[in-house]
Amino acid sequence: MVPVFLIFFCCANLFVRPAVAEIDSRFKPFLYDSTQPTRLFLRGRLTLKSQTDFIKALNAYPQIKTFSLHGPGGSVFAAIPIAYAIRDAGLDTLIERDHACESACSFLFLAGVERQALGALGVHAMQTSDPRSREIAMAEVAALFDYLGVSGYVLDKLAETPSDRMYVFSRDELYDNALVTGTRPVEPRSDLTAESWPLTQCDVLASDPWDPLRARETAAIPSEELDYFPAIGACQAEIRENPGNLRALYQYVRAALMRESQETPQVETDTGKVIPSLYVRVLLSLSQRGYVAAQSEWAFYLSYGFRQVAQDVEEAEKWGLKAAESGYAEAQVRFGQFLSSKAGGRRHGEALIWFEKAAEQDYVPGLYLVGLAHLRGQGTEKDETAASNFFRAAMVATGASELDIRFQSRAGLELAKLRLEHIERATDLARSLS
Numbered sequence: 001m002v003p004v005f006l007i008f009f010c011c012a013n014l015f016v017r018p019a020v021a022e023i024d025s026r027f028k029p030f031l032y033d034s035t036q037p038t039r040l041f042l043r044g045r046l047t048l049k050s051q052t053d054f055i056k057a058l059n060a061y062p063q064i065k066t067f068s069l070h071g072p073g074g075s076v077f078a079a080i081p082i083a084y085a086i087r088d089a090g091l092d093t094l095i096e097r098d099h100a101c102e103s104a105c106s107f108l109f110l111a112g113v114e115r116q117a118l119g120a121l122g123v124h125a126m127q128t129s130d131p132r133s134r135e136i137a138m139a140e141v142a143a144l145f146d147y148l149g150v151s152g153y154v155l156d157k158l159a160e161t162p163s164d165r166m167y168v169f170s171r172d173e174l175y176d177n178a179l180v181t182g183t184r185p186v187e188p189r190s191d192l193t194a195e196s197w198p199l200t201q202c203d204v205l206a207s208d209p210w211d212p213l214r215a216r217e218t219a220a221i222p223s224e225e226l227d228y229f230p231a232i233g234a235c236q237a238e239i240r241e242n243p244g245n246l247r248a249l250y251q252y253v254r255a256a257l258m259r260e261s262q263e264t265p266q267v268e269t270d271t272g273k274v275i276p277s278l279y280v281r282v283l284l285s286l287s288q289r290g291y292v293a294a295q296s297e298w299a300f301y302l303s304y305g306f307r308q309v310a311q312d313v314e315e316a317e318k319w320g321l322k323a324a325e326s327g328y329a330e331a332q333v334r335f336g337q338f339l340s341s342k343a344g345g346r347r348h349g350e351a352l353i354w355f356e357k358a359a360e361q362d363y364v365p366g367l368y369l370v371g372l373a374h375l376r377g378q379g380t381e382k383d384e385t386a387a388s389n390f391f392r393a394a395m396v397a398t399g400a401s402e403l404d405i406r407f408q409s410r411a412g413l414e415l416a417k418l419r420l421e422h423i424e425r426a427t428d429l430a431r432s433l434s
Contacts, residue, residue: 030050196213
């Protein structure tokens with residue numbers, strides 16, 4: 001007889017078998033991957049036969065929405081009709097990271113309705129020994145670009161770059177000439193420090209306890225103690241005087257969001273969808289510009305769908321990790337708290353790593369949370385002695401902010417409980433021996 005558990009194990013495996021990619025290569029250089037059902041891939045050189053193969057691929061897979069391109073080009077006279085077909089089919093085009101779309105392949109990319117270039121887009125002059133063929137091809141390319149609405153800048157670069165070289169467009173050129181669609185990403189700053197901006201009245205009224213770039217000469221103001229009316233006025237005045245003061249902008253957003261939560265109803269569209277406010281969108285912009293406190297706060301909004309922001313746990317983890325990797329203890333603690341939460345998957349072991357990084361900087365909340373992890377056995381073995389040591393260290397660490405004082409108080413309470421439990425256990429043991 002076969003044991004019942006073996007039958008169950010074998011049958012269960014029938015249902016958990018991972019999907020196996022099926023690559024359809026009948027239309028080379030166009031490939032279809034069953035694991036990405038809305039994408040078609042170009043992987044190779046275009047030939048005169050490619051025009052027919054492209055149409056066959058679209059007919060075989062009408063659900064295609066995005067065309068991922070990676071190829072050295074090939075026949076111009078094949079690329080031109082394919083480009084028209086791409087635009088007429090309403091496909092989006094993509095050059096993935098570490099990939100390149102060069103020469104005639106660029107025509108296909110530029111035909112996309114929405115265009116994203118994470119890799120390289122390159123052009124050069126056509127290689128032909130027949131001047132007449134070159135003239136005809138250039139005329140057809142010019143007509144295609146006119147139909148697609150492509151900037152004349154591309155045709156100029158194509159014509160002036162020798163066929164044995166490749167002109168690769170820079171990120172600025174891609175956006176300046178609308179070769180890609182969407183908003184130009186803001187390059188994060190790497191030179192931000194607490195001393196980047198002078199002390200202002202905005203700092204005095206709106207310093208955030210969680211902000212690693214707050215002015216250290218001021219006391220941090222917890223949200224429940226923030227008087228947002230004077231804070232908003234002071235921060236607006238500083239922003240008008242110094243638009244580059246990101247700390248003032250962050251503190252203004254913090255105060256404005258506090259006012260909004262108290263006074264302003266949610267704005268909804270006709271479909272009932274709630275629209276994130278301007279201040280929430282500025283918070284995202286600050287995150288993109290490298291402001292760590294904004295990144296950590298944005299991650300929190302995404303974690304729980306806070307303030308009209310749709311919940312997106314994957315994005316939350318991305319922004320939380322980015323903030324934590326900056327090295328600031330405050331961001332490390334918040335990211336650890338996300339990982340240990342239900343939204344973060346209760347990954348206590350990973351959370352403990354970030355709490356320990358904060359504790360190494362003698363950051364009081366980090367010391368307390370490492371102690372709590374040892375006390376509860378979350379991410380590590382239960383160890384009351386280790387927990388007691390970390391609680392004691394949290395109490396001893398000197399913290400200037402209200403946040404530090406609160407965590408020092410929590411550590412003191414836990415330490416007192418531990419001592420009381422130890423005394424009770426010792427008493428019980430003595431009684432049992434008497």
